[in-house]
Amino acid sequence: MPEDRPSTVDEHVERILGALTPLQPYDQPLLEALGLPVCEDISAPMDLPAFDNSAMDGYAVTFDDVVTATEDHPVHLPVVGEMAAGQTKLFALSPGTTVRIMTGAPIPQGADAVVPVEWTDGGVAAVRITRAPTHGQHIRRRGEDVQTGDVLLEDGALLGPRQLGLLASVGRSQVRSRPRPRVVIISTGSELREPGTALGHDSVYDANSYMLAAAARAAGAIAYRVGIVSDDPEEFSHALSDQLVRADLVVTSGGVSKGQYDVVKEALVELGTVEFGEVAMQPGKPQGFGVVGEDATPIFTLPGNPVSSYVSFEVFVVPAIRRMMGRLPYRRPLVRAITSQGFSSAPGKRQFVRGLFEIDGRGAHVAPVGGHGSHLVGDLAEANALIVVPEDVTRIDPGSQVQVLVLDRDF
Numbered sequence: 001m002p003e004d005r006p007s008t009v010d011e012h013v014e015r016i017l018g019a020l021t022p023l024q025p026y027d028q029p030l031l032e033a034l035g036l037p038v039c040e041d042i043s044a045p046m047d048l049p050a051f052d053n054s055a056m057d058g059y060a061v062t063f064d065d066v067v068t069a070t071e072d073h074p075v076h077l078p079v080v081g082e083m084a085a086g087q088t089k090l091f092a093l094s095p096g097t098t099v100r101i102m103t104g105a106p107i108p109q110g111a112d113a114v115v116p117v118e119w120t121d122g123g124v125a126a127v128r129i130t131r132a133p134t135h136g137q138h139i140r141r142r143g144e145d146v147q148t149g150d151v152l153l154e155d156g157a158l159l160g161p162r163q164l165g166l167l168a169s170v171g172r173s174q175v176r177s178r179p180r181p182r183v184v185i186i187s188t189g190s191e192l193r194e195p196g197t198a199l200g201h202d203s204v205y206d207a208n209s210y211m212l213a214a215a216a217r218a219a220g221a222i223a224y225r226v227g228i229v230s231d232d233p234e235e236f237s238h239a240l241s242d243q244l245v246r247a248d249l250v251v252t253s254g255g256v257s258k259g260q261y262d263v264v265k266e267a268l269v270e271l272g273t274v275e276f277g278e279v280a281m282q283p284g285k286p287q288g289f290g291v292v293g294e295d296a297t298p299i300f301t302l303p304g305n306p307v308s309s310y311v312s313f314e315v316f317v318v319p320a321i322r323r324m325m326g327r328l329p330y331r332r333p334l335v336r337a338i339t340s341q342g343f344s345s346a347p348g349k350r351q352f353v354r355g356l357f358e359i360d361g362r363g364a365h366v367a368p369v370g371g372h373g374s375h376l377v378g379d380l381a382e383a384n385a386l387i388v389v390p391e392d393v394t395r396i397d398p399g400s401q402v403q404v405l406v407l408d409r410d411f
């Protein structure tokens, strides 16, 4: 990041993505892989259903025995056994008899239809059948859903609840995917206090470490919130090196602007592995990115103003987390919407304006929320979107089309 010219947002994102490598995949328990892409082609090791079974509670019959059954001319059959789901004893059905059967139980050999209990008198020793099924009715056939060798999931497919359910259905307990990155979050600032403790006349509660840890978790990462580190560079360096053992990624907030006590900058600049500079965006101008420690752990140094911190996380850290998990697309897609209000924007910077996005019968709309200040957390919490104003646009008219990042949405 050259100090002389600010980077564009896109240059900074590309620099970050280029510097990161996806984490090594390994076999994870199914639930751990929720929301991660699968890192193998998976074909079916078995048929689904695995055996012919009943779709109804009722009676397994030989079709020819019951084909004439009506209310006026019922068919009577002796009941010679019972099959419940999970029962191991295998029956062979002789013509002229029936077996009581429960949903999911294997169809006895020789049976070729199931009469639902509602079409009978529910008899235990003998049953009266008043309606005929069609041939094969209410039998779920082996392999009618999935056949051995069918491709279930291709490398890169996203593991959601339905995909995990399918893997469990074919007996898989583990699936190969990249792990969730472990993101360590450190707030810096001697003025910060832990929520739940007393606040001095010149101190503020540490909002950022909670907000960023929550955002990291929402992006699919494992978040470790370290909490507050003071403006002492030595203390910061110690806290950082203590944390590296459990970090795939470090995110700091605060201490990167041009003040006297910019602790993060002071502690890291001498390492020469973290670049500090400006990105042509508002909010989020002061940015740092690089690597620290023996394992060259990537580190983001985000600005301390809460809105700047949050927007920087959304724009730069979310793509990094997704790249490490191998989840595409890395960047949140832009959505078009009509803005109800006009506003102006500083030239030469990409503006991220807090907005309220909604879709109604007339389409997608967005309205700017609150002021521009990077300290306005009340307005930030009211917003559910960021209106993205390109660098060369200085005026947005009411009723015009804008591009929006809709927050909190899976993508």
Ligand SMILES: Nc1nc2c(c(=O)[nH]1)N[C@H]1C(S)=C(S)[C@@H](COP(=O)(O)OP(=O)(O)OC[C@H]3O[C@@H](n4cnc5c(N)ncnc54)[C@H](O)[C@@H]3O)O[C@H]1N2
Pocket (backbone or CB within 6 Å): 187, 188, 189, 191, 192, 204, 205, 206, 207, 208, 209, 253, 254, 255, 256, 257, 258, 259, 262, 284, 285, 286, 302, 303, 304, 305, 306, 308, 374
């Ligand atoms: N002379 C200049 N001053 C500033 C510039 C500049 O270009 N020249 N840039 C401004 C911009 S833009 C930003 S953004 C901030 C970034 O400053 P730092 O990253 O050094 O952040 P701090 O100074 O530590 O804090 C800024 C502000 O945010 C509050 N803060 C910090 N951490 C937290 C937290 N965890 N929870 C809640 N609030 C937090 C802090 O109290 C300050 O009010 O610099 C501008 N200055």
Ligand code: MOO
Pocket (backbone or CB within 6 Å): 281, 282, 283, 284, 285, 286, 303, 305, 308, 309, 374
């Ligand atoms: O860039 Mo600061 O992030 O504008 O408040």
